[in-house]
Amino acid sequence: MKKIAVFASGSGSNFQAIVDAVKAGTLEADIRLLVCDQESAYVLQRAEKEKITSFCFSPKSFHDKAAFEQEIVKQLKSKDVEFIVLAGYMRLIGPTLLQEYPEAIVNIHPSLLPAFPGIDAIGQAFDAGVKVTGLSIHYVDAGMDTGPIIAQKEIEILENDTRDRLQERIQQAEHIVYPEVLQQLFMKEKSISSH
Numbered sequence: 645m646k647k648i649a650v651f652a653s654g655s656g657s658n659f660q661a662i663v664d665a666v667k668a669g670t671l672e673a674d675i676r677l678l679v680c681d682q683e684s685a686y687v688l689q690r691a692e693k694e695k696i697t698s699f700c701f702s703p704k705s706f707h708d709k710a711a712f713e714q715e716i717v718k719q720l721k722s723k724d725v726e727f728i729v730l731a732g733y734m735r736l737i738g739p740t741l742l743q744e745y746p747e748a749i750v751n752i753h754p755s756l757l758p759a760f761p762g763i764d765a766i767g768q769a770f771d772a773g774v775k776v777t778g779l780s781i782h783y784v785d786a787g788m789d790t791g792p793i794i795a796q797k798e799i800e801i802l803e804n805d806t807r808d809r810l811q812e813r814i815q816q817a818e819h820i821v822y823p824e825v826l827q828q829l830f831m832k833e834k835s836i837s838s839h
């Protein structure tokens with residue numbers, strides 16, 4: 645089973661969806677660690693309730709990104725983590741983590757990339773007046789929401805939508821699609837490595 649870590653900074657509804665899929669047996673993964681950069685994030689309570697170990701750090705107490713990423717790598721190695729799932733982790737991944745986990749870090753972003761990268765993708769799409777937006781799951785590189793795209797799902801913006809209603813529909817879709825895509829990815833890697 646793939647040994648994974650989930651990185652999150654906020655509410656952690658995607659973290660919860662991944663945990664639930666593992667519990668339901670639809671996602672064959674072993675969640676070894678939650679990594680979080682916000683002491684007050686609700687995702688930490690979710691992890692505690694689910695009895696998943698978390699590593700929470702304060703970026704400000706480190707000299708620089710390389711220093712806290714080195715500490716993260718140490719934590720990941722101590723748990724034999726093979727694959728990193730970003731789920732609302734609000735930081736760019738630096739060279740330290742990218743070198744340790746080449747092609748083994750994925751992210752979910754609430755727009756049809758390359759449209760609307762960065763902060764508040766849902767608000768950006770809403771304000772732009774597009775008729776269709778959605779979500780993207782992609783490999784992570786050094787850029788902001790730029791790595792190769794693995795999967796996307798379109799979500800229509802309806803006539804009477806509000807930003808909040810749109811966010812709710814995108815997040816509901818994320819909770820279904822992210823665990824499914826992870827499962828497909830892990831199964832594919834398994835069949836490649838057994839040949």
Ligand code: GRF
Nearest residue numbers: 655656657658732752753754
């Ligand atoms: C999600 O919408 C995800 O696409 C984006 O950040 C949000 C995280 O939400 N990267 P949550 O913390 O999983 O509830």
